[in-house]
Amino acid sequence: MANILVTGGAGFIGSHLVTKFVELGHQVRVFDNLSSGSRANLEHVADRFEFIEGDLCHPEECLRACLGIEYVFHEAALASVPRSVDDPEPSHDTNINGTFNLLLSAVHHKVKRVIYAASSSAYGDSDKLPKTERMKATPLSPYAVQKLAGEAYCTAFYKCYGLETISLRYFNVFGARQDPASDYAAAIPAFVVSILRGVPPKVFGDGEQTRDFTHIDNVVHGNVLAMKVRKTRGEVINCACGGKISINRVIEAINKALGKNVRPEYLPPRTGDVMHSAADIALAKKLLGFEPIVSFEDGLGRAIEYYKSLA
Numbered sequence: 480m481a482n483i484l485v486t487g488g489a490g491f492i493g494s495h496l497v498t499k500f501v502e503l504g505h506q507v508r509v510f511d512n513l514s515s516g517s518r519a520n521l522e523h524v525a526d527r528f529e530f531i532e533g534d535l536c537h538p539e540e541c542l543r544a545c546l547g548i549e550y551v552f553h554e555a556a557l558a559s560v561p562r563s564v565d566d567p568e569p570s571h572d573t574n575i576n577g578t579f580n581l582l583l584s585a586v587h588h589k590v591k592r593v594i595y596a597a598s599s600s601a602y603g604d605s606d607k608l609p610k611t612e613r614m615k616a617t618p619l620s621p622y623a624v625q626k627l628a629g630e631a632y633c634t635a636f637y638k639c640y641g642l643e644t645i646s647l648r649y650f651n652v653f654g655a656r657q658d659p660a661s662d663y664a665a666a667i668p669a670f671v672v673s674i675l676r677g678v679p680p681k682v683f684g685d686g687e688q689t690r691d692f693t694h695i696d697n698v699v700h701g702n703v704l705a706m707k708v709r710k711t712r713g714e715v716i717n718c719a720c721g722g723k724i725s726i727n728r729v730i731e732a733i734n735k736a737l738g739k740n741v742r743p744e745y746l747p748p749r750t751g752d753v754m755h756s757a758a759d760i761a762l763a764k765k766l767l768g769f770e771p772i773v774s775f776e777d778g779l780g781r782a783i784e785y786y787k788s789l790a
C-alpha cells in the first residue's frame with residue numbers, strides 16, 4: 480500500500496486514477512481547486528480518500544498536499560488549447576507556476592516519484608507521423624507550451640534534485656465523466672451529447688483532421704505501470720493507442736451507434752489546433768510494458784452508454 484496524491488483528482492482523468500488507486504487499496508489524497516472538476520466525479524468512492532481543496536498557485540497549499548506522500552500523479556491543470564488561446568494568463572499560472580510549486584513541494588517532502596500528465600499538443604504540427612518522443616517539440620498554443628514546460632521541469636528536477644519523475648504524453652483521452660457541457664468541451668463528449676439531442680455537432684475545419692483517441696482505461700493503465708516500474712529518470716513517454724482517427728469518422732461512428740444521422744456543422748479551423756496526431760507507442764511498450772487494453776471502438780461504445788445514462 481502506498482500514499483498517493485492525485486492533483487486534479489476531481490477532474491475527468493484524475494477521478495479515474497483515484498477510483499483505481501482506492502480499489503487497489505492505496506491511501507489516496509486528492510488536491511483540487513474544483514475549477515473544472517467537481518466532487519460529484521468522486522461520489523462513487525466517497526469517504527475512501529482524503530480531499531484537500533487547494534490551489535496549485537499557492538505554494539503553501541502544495542506543501543500541505545505533499546506531506547507524507549510517496550507518489551504524486553499530477554493531473555491538475557487548466558486543460559484545453561482554445562481556453563489558453565482565449566485567456567492565456569490563468570492557464571500559464573496553473574500549468575507552469577503551479578507545476579513548479581508542486582515539484583518544489585515534492586522535493587521538500589522527499590516524495591518518491593511524480594508522474595506528470597503531459598500532452599501530445601507539445602508536438603505541434605509535424606509532417607511526420609506517428610509522433611515519436613525523439614521528434615522536436617513545436618508547440619502551437621500557450622497550452623502546448625505550458626504542458627511542455629511542465630515536462631521540462633519534471634526532467635530537470637530529476638537531474639538537479641534526484642526527484643524521480645516521468646511524463647506521460649496523453650493523446651486525446653475520452654471516456655465517462657469527461658465534461659460535455661463546458662465551453663471548452665473535448666470533441667467526443669460534445670459530439671455524443673449533440674447527436675443524442677439531434678443537434679448538429681460543431682466541427683472546426685473540414686473534419687479530416689485526425690487524432691489518436693485514447694480511452695481513459697488505457698491512460699489509467701499507463702499510470703499504474705509508471706508507478707510500478709523500478710526507477711524513473713525524467714523520461715517523456717507517449718501514452719496512447721497508436722490510432723489515427725478522423726473527426727468525421729468519429730461522428731459517423733457515433734451516429735451509427737445511436738441509429739441517427741445528424742450531420743455536423745462545419746466552422747472555420749481554430750487557432751492553435753493541430754491537423755494530425757498519432758502516437759508511436761514503442762517507447763511506452765519498451766519502458767513500461769504498456770499495451771492499450773481498450774480499443775477505440777469499445778471505448779467509444781462505453782462512452783456513449785455513459786452519456787446516454789445522463790440524458
Ligand SMILES: NC(=O)c1ccc[n+]([C@@H]2O[C@H](COP(=O)([O-])OP(=O)(O)OC[C@H]3O[C@@H](n4cnc5c(N)ncnc54)[C@H](O)[C@@H]3O)[C@@H](O)[C@H]2O)c1
Nearest residue numbers: 487489490491492512513514515516534535555556596652
Ligand atoms: N483530456 C485529455 O485529452 C488530455 C490530453 C493530454 C493531457 N491532458 C492532461 O491531463 C490532465 C487532466 O486533464 P482532464 O481532461 O482530466 O481535465 P479536467 O479539467 O477534467 O481536470 C483538471 C482538474 O484540475 C483541477 N485544477 C485546475 N486548476 C487547478 C489549480 N490551480 N489547482 C488545483 N486544481 C486545479 C480542476 O478543478 C480539475 O479537477 C491535465 O493536466 C491535462 O493537461 C489531458
